[in-house]
Amino acid sequence: MYSNFNGAQAKVTRGAAIRGLLIGASALLATPALADPAATAQVTGTKESPATPSVVGYPAIGNGEGTVSGKYNVSRWAEDWRSMRDPAKRDDPLDRLKFLPLTTDGDVYLTLSGEFRFRVQETTNPDLRDRPAQRQDRTRVYAGADLHLGEHVRFYGELAHAGVSGVNIGTPAANITNQLTLQQGFGEVKGRIGGAEVGVRGGRQEFSDGPNLLTSVRDDPTLHFVLDGVRGYVRGKRVRADLFDLRYVNYGREGLGDDRTDGSRRFSGVTFGYAIPSDFLGTSKLFFDPFIWRLRTRAAAWGRQTGREERMFYGLHLYGDVDRATIDWTVNHQGGDFNDRKIDAWQAFLAQTWKVGKSATAPRVGVHVDYGSGGGGVSGQDDLRTASGLYGNNIYYSYQLFLTPTNLLAISPNVTVQPVKNLRVTGEYTMAYRPNENEAVYRASGAAFANTQNVAGKHIADLIRLQAVWALTPRISLTGRYEHLMVKDALANAGYRNSDFLAGWASFRF
Structure with missing residues (x-):
């Protein structure tokens, strides 16, 4: 169901795409809360991510869901803004957009997010050849919505626009120039079985549960790296497992209808996690993640050869803090x-x-x-x-x-x-x-x-x-x-x- 995302086939011009996102964002900024529940007891934020409440479970910093950057996460869907249901916690009017209750008890609510980035870069000798310098002016516009239907069901969607201009810009890839794309769109069902949190997430999504040099959202290009498929997880207080079956995505350059699931590249596997006791090395916060992955590519190319490749990854990942290290x-x-x-x-x-x-x-x-x-x-x-x-x-x-x-x-x-x-x-x-x-x-x-x-x-x-x-x-x-x-x-x-x-x-x- 997520293979083509062909809900809209018409081409969208650059100006229309930007106007659409900005008008949509303006409308969202003006949307009043549909209900005004009384403030309830709030969970507190962690030092690593003030927007993420502390929970009795696997530490959020080691659960393989995004990277914290200031008060936000690079993966915006990984943020939890339930603390904003209390008006006293809000610092400015935009904080209201983090918790828009849709029912009187606040169990159904909407979180809105967005980003605008303008970037200028210049490169001499592009491609390391004796060529005129290249200048690219890049624009990023993201608009996201996270709908929570109680504690167990959520839907997340994120539209994105990527623009580029400049001097001698070459032929930018589709993650640098893209009129409009559904960058992410997934549903998630979660709950608790015994003392463990379990969940399944299906659709177009970011996946970075592994070493940064192997799995990353790649925030440097204008659009993030995303995949289509299913991810499931089980998380206890000290151990976890993350299973996934995903396919790469080929971005188009026009509207919503030209982004395709790449059926020729399939990434699947399991990542395990263990939160090492804090007294293991004096004062520490360490995580140990073994992983077994498989990447299947129908037309991999090495040198002059092109053929089917099935590549297995057997790895160990240790990361965290030990005192000041x-x-x-x-x-x-x-x-x-x-x-x-x-x-x-x-x-x-x-x-x-x-x-x-x-x-x-x-x-x-x-x-x-x-x-x-x-x-x-x-x-x-x-x-x-x-x-x-x-x-x-x-x-x-x-x-x-x-x-x-x-x-x-x-x-x-x-x-x-x-x-x-x-x-x-x-x-x-x-x-x-x-x-x-x-x-x-x-x-x-x-x-x-x-x-x-x-x-x-x-x-x-x-x-x-x-x-x-x-x-x-x-x-x-x-x-x-x-x-x-x-x-x-x-x-x-x-x-x-x-x-x-x-x-x-x-x-x-x-």
């Missing part, structure tokens, strides 16, 4: 077969930071070391040892999307400081190498840099990266990014050039 460690083995060839690949991601001081604004120093095996991808011979990054965080190594954990060894020391209140600045230096000199260098898209398999050199590039995020208010933030990529032997010998990247954007959320 924060860790995020993953190891996974990838098996299966591609075009009747055995897959035998490995990845290891080891990220850690240390807070230098006890205050909340103390600097943090860290390093992440990441490895992804490579071999047999372009040669078409023997076992395929080239690791897959699935749909992980595509800017983790390069804001310009030039690196991915495939045939990669990256060492990245970093430091984060907070010079003034609500301003966070991070600097990082990355040294990137390829473990297999006879295998190509790969981009975040999974495509190989042409001819890199035919040249000598293991050193791919060094990168200097800076990011500053200034939260002007809980709803408004400014972000700036800069990257200088210095090509080394593996890229330079294939004719690629250095590149600079500069971006800045303003984001408003409610």
Whole structure:
């Protein structure tokens, strides 16, 4: 039922799409509460997510549902705003939109959300070639509605528009330019069996229950990465399991009728979770998540070969805080077969930071070391040892999307400081190498840099990266990014050039 989302087939112009979203948002802003229930006892918010009430159950920070950014979640459906039913909890008129009761007892209610982001970015030597600089001006408009029918049933929908203009913009992908799309649309049924919370969610949805380098909503592009299918979960106080069967989505560029379920790529599996007791290492908040996943692709391409691939992921993920240290460690083995060839690949991601001081604004120093095996991808011979990054965080190594954990060894020391209140600045230096000199260098898209398999050199590039995020208010933030990529032997010998990247954007959320 979710394969095509063909409820509207007419093409929508850019202006009409934006006007439609803005008019809809204005109407929602003006909508009065349909009922005014008396305020009831409220649940309190957690430190990690003030919008998420504490519950007696599996900790929300480890349940695989989104990433907290300030008072909001990157995945807006993961927010819980029941505290806003109490007028005393609201800070401004927009807080009223977080709890619009539709019945007198408040058990049926609507939560509205939205985001507007305007971004400008410039890249020199696009594609690492000697070409004129590229400038893209990107616009994001999101409008979401979360309808709760009591404690056990909910429906979530999210419309999105992606606009782009600029100079020498190239051919933007459909997640950068899109007149209008139903970015998410799902229903959920949940309840309790014994002492466990159980639920099933079906439809178009984000899924990021795994290491960030393998599963991510990819907030850097204008539209998020979404999938169609079913997700079920069981959560106890200390253990959980998340089962899913999902298919990729191919965005169109026009109206609601051209976004298609990609039946050729099916992602399924199970992620387990264990909340480690807090006294395990003195004072800690750690989570241990084993996972077993399968990605089936009917027409996977490696080098000159195209064929059916069934890739299994067997992984372990340990993450959380130990005193003033924060860790995020993953190891996974990838098996299966591609075009009747055995897959035998490995990845290891080891990220850690240390807070230098006890205050909340103390600097943090860290390093992440990441490895992804490579071999047999372009040669078409023997076992395929080239690791897959699935749909992980595509800017983790390069804001310009030039690196991915495939045939990669990256060492990245970093430091984060907070010079003034609500301003966070991070600097990082990355040294990137390829473990297999006879295998190509790969981009975040999974495509190989042409001819890199035919040249000598293991050193791919060094990168200097800076990011500053200034939260002007809980709803408004400014972000700036800069990257200088210095090509080394593996890229330079294939004719690629250095590149600079500069971006800045303003984001408003409610």
